[in-house]
Amino acid sequence: MPFLKKNWSNILFFAFLALLIIPQTRMPIQVFVQRLISFSPSEKSETEREILQDYDWNLQQLNGEDVNFSQSKGKVAIVNFWATWCPPCVAEMPSFQKLYDTYGDKVDFYFVTSEKPEKIMSFMTKNSYSLPIFLQTYEAPKKLESSVLPTTYLISKTGEIIIGEEGAADWNSKKMRALLDQLLSK
Known part of the structure; x- marks a missing residue:
């Protein structure tokens, strides 16, 4: 018993590390932490846009139908690059x-x-998401290319890239809703 009293913090630390090593527990822990530290996305200054x-x-589309972004x-428009294996991507999906x-x-x-449709459909069903998913069959336009997941772009009616956010964010914030309302009213 004296050993436990003296070393309880070390035991907890190593138990936490063990949970991070195990794949089945690592992902939920990472998603939880990402949700805790997610803030509203940052709008680009007018000179950077x-x-x-x-x-x-x-x-x-997941059903195999071709779509061109020109529509x-x-x-x-909001364009989000993501994957089911990416903890920050999964963390921002509820918002x-x-x-x-x-x-x-x-x-x-x-x-x-770029994942397989079966994997995506399973993920969407498991989480009860109804988001419009698209498979990238061709390279994105140069201004929408990124090597980081998740990366999200908010594009105005005039084609101005208002937000170019890498990493998890809270997309359902009051700030984001106010920005969308403003862009839609123009």
């Missing part, structure tokens, strides 16, 4: 689902992944 000129980008020209539930008929959402 780029204009997306090239909307020609072929994507494929979103002149509309507010995206809430945002999509409110703005899905006003904003074009693109959740783009």
Whole structure:
């Protein structure tokens, strides 16, 4: 008993490390931590914003139907690059689902992944998500390329890239909703 009293913090630390090593417990812990540290995404300053000129980008829906991103020209769009194995990606999905539930008929959402459709469908069903998922069959336009997951872009009706966020964020924040309302009213 004296050993436990003296070393309880070390025992807890090593137990936590063991949980991080085990794949079945590592992912939920990482997702939980990511959700704790996620803040509202940052809007780019007006001088840093780029204009997306090239909307020609072929994507494929999970049902196999081809879609071209050019259908979103002149509309507010959110493009999110993600994967099911990525803890920050999984962490931000509930906030995206809430945002999509409110703005899905006003904003074009693109959740783009390179994973197998079966894996994606299983993930979506397990989590009761109804987000529009697209398979990346061709390279994204240069201004939307990123090697970091997750990366999310908010594009205005004029093609201005208002947000280019790498890493997890709280997409259902009051700040984000106010920004979307502002962009939609223009």
